[in-house]
Amino acid sequence: MTADDETTARPPAPGRRDILEAAATAFTRNGYAATTIDDIAREMGATKGRVYHYYRAKADVFLDIVTTGMQELIDGIEPIAGNGGLDPATRLWRMAHHHAGLMMTRNSFQRVAMRAVEMRRLGEAPAQQQALETVIAMRDRYEQIFADVIDEGRKAGVFREVDSRLATKPLLGALNWISLWYDPQRGDYNTRQRLADEYADFIVGGLCRSPR
Amino acid sequence: MTADDETTARPPAPGRRDILEAAATAFTRNGYAATTIDDIAREMGATKGRVYHYYRAKADVFLDIVTTGMQELIDGIEPIAGNGGLDPATRLWRMAHHHAGLMMTRNSFQRVAMRAVEMRRLGEAPAQQQALETVIAMRDRYEQIFADVIDEGRKAGVFREVDSRLATKPLLGALNWISLWYDPQRGDYNTRQRLADEYADFIVGGLCRSPR
DNA sequence: GTCTATATGTGGATAGAC
DNA sequence: GTCTATCCACATATAGAC
The missing domain is CATH 1.10.10.60 (Homeodomain-like)
Incomplete structure (x- = not known):
């Protein structure tokens, strides 16, 4: 290392x-x-x-925010995803819960980070372009961590038969969207917890086998 | 009128x-x-x-795109939401399906429209500021149409006990996020349909009572 | 109705004082 | 390490020819 x-x-x-x-x-x-x-x-x-x-440049400030935000996300969920003592549905629930929490408590960083991923270019400098692609790669790795847990749950029979990689899109889309509407000025610890609970329930519920 | x-x-x-x-x-x-x-x-x-x-100005072009996009959304789901012959879960499924479709087939308009809602200001002109607030109002109306159907389903006992207004956030967040990652160049009619199916399943599944 | 100038303001980035 | 002063490129919006 x-x-x-x-x-x-x-x-x-x-x-x-x-x-x-x-x-x-x-x-x-x-x-x-x-x-x-x-x-x-x-x-x-x-x-x-x-x-x-x-x-040196505005783009460098931006990129530093974005990589910091992405790293916070990865650092937060990796230990949960790798906890073999928990079943996949519980792990996914906690990952979603933690992600939702970061969208609120670290709103400004995460909102900026979310935006970076949809950018194609960030200026003329090739170094900055490369840095932007590194961020996209971090996002891909992050999605893959979720996809792996979904696959485990699918094979175990608790989740529906879905394309795990595709399934991360509505899942993370719902969570990421929090960064756009949540007002960090409002709300205390308890309301954030309740909100994260709701999101995690919604997400795991959306993947579980239908009751019918 | x-x-x-x-x-x-x-x-x-x-x-x-x-x-x-x-x-x-x-x-x-x-x-x-x-x-x-x-x-x-x-x-x-x-x-x-x-x-x-x-x-007259760049902001006016922007606002025209945004209101057009929002109106397309409203026009698409109002008849579904108002169709009393269908049960709430089916109506919600079709609304989500239609919304997902617009995020793909009308990607550029919808992506721009989604962005407008997160903007606080759009320049110095008060007229443009007011137009932007009109767009926010359209978004609120749109969310309320979803919330009403969710309430119906909740009262009918098919959906979980949720705050319907809050429940629209993960739901529409997941759907709106499509506009950010979907590439309109790729994919034909069938793949778009399959994708919209997946999203609608995920969303209705996330609101239905848990199988346990 | 569509074009080619061009006036004017603003913002990224640098130089150099303190 | 932080500031002020300034250069220069570029983008909005307008004027007016065709």
């Missing part, structure tokens, strides 16, 4: 943290293209000199 | 159709803010003079 493992993003350095938080908030408010570097700087009570001291 | 009914958008005039199609394609590719009027014009083999002959 090297310190520069390609498939694992490390948390951002302390100096960059404030910038990422401010930028995530600003991107969430107005979207990537409509957000200016001045917006980001103003969000943290500074000027753009500060931003450009830590990042 | 007046010709200028506030709650019903009419289809765009013929001269505007080409512009909307081109703009929807361009917005889908690069997003609203990153798309230039030149991009839109180039998309239809013209120059910006043409666009500005029909629309």
